[in-house]
Amino acid sequence: MATAGDHCPSQAKGTEAICRLGPGGQDLVHLDARLGLLRGLLLDPIFNSQKPPLYHPWRSKVFVQGVEDVQGMPDCYLRGSMASQAVQLRQSSSSRPPLPVINLGRLSKDPATRALVIQDIARACREQGCFQVVNHGVSKSVMKGALEAASEFFELSPEHKELFASTDIRRPIRYDTSSRDGISKARSFLKHYANPLEDWVQYWPMHPPSYRQKMGEYAVEIQRVSMQLMDAILQGLGLRPLCMQEKLEKGVQFLALNNYPQLSHRGDKIGLASHSDYGFLTILLQSSPGLEVMPHGDDAWKSVPVIPGALHVHIGDHLEVLSNGQFKSLVHRAVLNPDEARISIASIHGLAKDEKVCCADELVDEENPEMYRESSFQDFLDFLPSNINNYKRFVESLKINRA
Numbered sequence: 001m002a003t004a005g006d007h008c009p010s011q012a013k014g015t016e017a018i019c020r021l022g023p024g025g026q027d028l029v030h031l032d033a034r035l036g037l038l039r040g041l042l043l044d045p046i047f048n049s050q051k052p053p054l055y056h057p058w059r060s061k062v063f064v065q066g067v068e069d070v071q072g073m074p075d076c077y078l079r080g081s082m083a084s085q086a087v088q089l090r091q092s093s094s095s096r097p098p099l100p101v102i103n104l105g106r107l108s109k110d111p112a113t114r115a116l117v118i119q120d121i122a123r124a125c126r127e128q129g130c131f132q133v134v135n136h137g138v139s140k141s142v143m144k145g146a147l148e149a150a151s152e153f154f155e156l157s158p159e160h161k162e163l164f165a166s167t168d169i170r171r172p173i174r175y176d177t178s179s180r181d182g183i184s185k186a187r188s189f190l191k192h193y194a195n196p197l198e199d200w201v202q203y204w205p206m207h208p209p210s211y212r213q214k215m216g217e218y219a220v221e222i223q224r225v226s227m228q229l230m231d232a233i234l235q236g237l238g239l240r241p242l243c244m245q246e247k248l249e250k251g252v253q254f255l256a257l258n259n260y261p262q263l264s265h266r267g268d269k270i271g272l273a274s275h276s277d278y279g280f281l282t283i284l285l286q287s288s289p290g291l292e293v294m295p296h297g298d299d300a301w302k303s304v305p306v307i308p309g310a311l312h313v314h315i316g317d318h319l320e321v322l323s324n325g326q327f328k329s330l331v332h333r334a335v336l337n338p339d340e341a342r343i344s345i346a347s348i349h350g351l352a353k354d355e356k357v358c359c360a361d362e363l364v365d366e367e368n369p370e371m372y373r374e375s376s377f378q379d380f381l382d383f384l385p386s387n388i389n390n391y392k393r394f395v396e397s398l399k400i401n402r403a
């Protein structure tokens with residue numbers, strides 16, 4: 001709805017745009033600067049684009065003063081380049097906010113900035129169960145290398161891939177094409193451990209020849225990001241910083257490389273059905289759109305956009321347990337892309353195999369009794385066979401029934 005000015009942005013889907021003058025006659029643009037909103041704002045009015053709004057980070061930057069990275073700003077004031085008007089974008093009451101994008105580089109700034117980022121992460125975890133991170137320090141070439149290595153592996157002849165074929169979930173590396181897990185509909189996958197790299201890399205494919213190097217670089221970088229995120233998340237929960245650092249350093253990193261065919265006219269659109277992941281966190285890289293999430297309190301699937309250079313992060317079952325239900329694990333799925341075959345790399349992070357995860361003592365009291373039984377990754381592996389004909393989320397099996 002326009003209240004002032006005559007160059008209001010066309011409305012991004014599900015958002016309401018309000019134009020008004022900034023204080024003191026200054027042209028201010030107040031943005032609830034989440035990505036979806038930037039799309040609607042920065043291109044249409046400024047570039048007078050006739051095309052549907054697209055996201056161009058470099059273009060956004062041109063019009064933002066004093067803001068290094070627009071994507072990561074949860075809420076900011078920007079100087080507008082449009083004459084005598086300012087724009088405020090607000091969510092319409094009918095739609096949920098877009099998925100948050102967090103600038104992780106700001107974690108290593110001054111303590112006040114760090115505290116704000118921790119707050120943003122905690123809010124994203126509590127309200128949506130997921131967010132994307134930018135400025136995380138993993139280079140685009142490392143991310144591209146990992147996707148290439150995965151894609152070259154899946155392009156190998158069946159003999160090469162079948163060297164790793166197994167239905168035994170205890171194997172350190174496993175390739176499979178058909179659904180035995182209750183959720184795979186149309187995917188082939190390669191799954192293997194990655195942390196510490198020196199223990200696991202010997203099991204990884206020798207073909208393509210660059211696989212170990214490219215995937216190894218990616219895995220190490222993602223493990224580093226997971227440590228940073230867990231540190232922030234634990235602080236966001238009010239737990240002692242670094243309280244689990246050693247356990248997390250020795251923790252499981254499980255890489256799932258997923259390969260989905262292009263959506264065909266006759267086929268089903270689901271590649272991987274609705275589920276949640278077992279660990280604390282999943283960090284996911286996708287070659288093209290296809291990941292869909294069901295943010296908390298929502299009953300509709302939301303597509304996770306591919307933002308160049310960003311990584312998607314979501315909460316797993318064991319973080320729901322650790323937080324005693326303050327952060328809920330995210331239900332998600334993968335749909336087939338109508339334009340191309342798709343690759344995703346999910347890196348799942350948790351504690352070592354036999355290490356038990358329970359509700360943090362600090363988060364349990366009379367008003368908030370313990371809601372989950374303790375369990376380990378090993379317990380999750382033991383639980384999996386029961387899923388073959390009837391998928392059930394691990395976290396559901398851990399809930400303490402107080403009725």
Ligand SMILES: O=C(O)CCC(=O)C(=O)O
Pocket residue numbers: 256258272277284286290291292332333334343344346
């Ligand atoms: O392919 C995707 O985007 C989702 C993959 C996933 O959820 C998983 O591997 O657990």
Ligand SMILES: [Fe+2]
Pocket residue numbers: 275276277282332346
């Ligand atoms: Fe998943």
